[in-house]
Amino acid sequence: MFRRLANFRVGIVVALLAALGTGVLIGQAVGLTKAAPTAARNALAQTDRVQGAPKRDLVLSKVVVPPGAQLALHHHLGTQVARVQSSPTR
Numbered sequence: 001m002f003r004r005l006a007n008f009r010v011g012i013v014v015a016l017l018a019a020l021g022t023g024v025l026i027g028q029a030v031g032l033t034k035a036a037p038t039a040a041r042n043a044l045a046q047t048d049r050v051q052g053a054p055k056r057d058l059v060l061s062k063v064v065v066p067p068g069a070q071l072a073l074h075h076h077l078g079t080q081v082a083r084v085q086s087s088p089t090r
Contacts, residue, residue, distance in 0.1 A: 037066040 045060040056078065065071065 037069040039065045039069050039071060040062055 022035075040063070042058065042062045044062055046057060048057050050056045050058045
């Protein structure tokens, strides 16, 4: 009976050490990952008085998308006009 209890205790200690080691490894892995760059939107102008398009908004924005950023799949209702300008790599 004593041997069974000792084996049980050893098993518990091994399981706890394994859990602790896994937690440390996961913590280090999470700490090493960097957040992906994100796009930054800057609203320059907006109006809801659009001639010829009642109940519509007109928005002028500047969006800066850094290298490596991923944009979510999305759509725009109505018409969108865009100008893409690239800046030289630094």
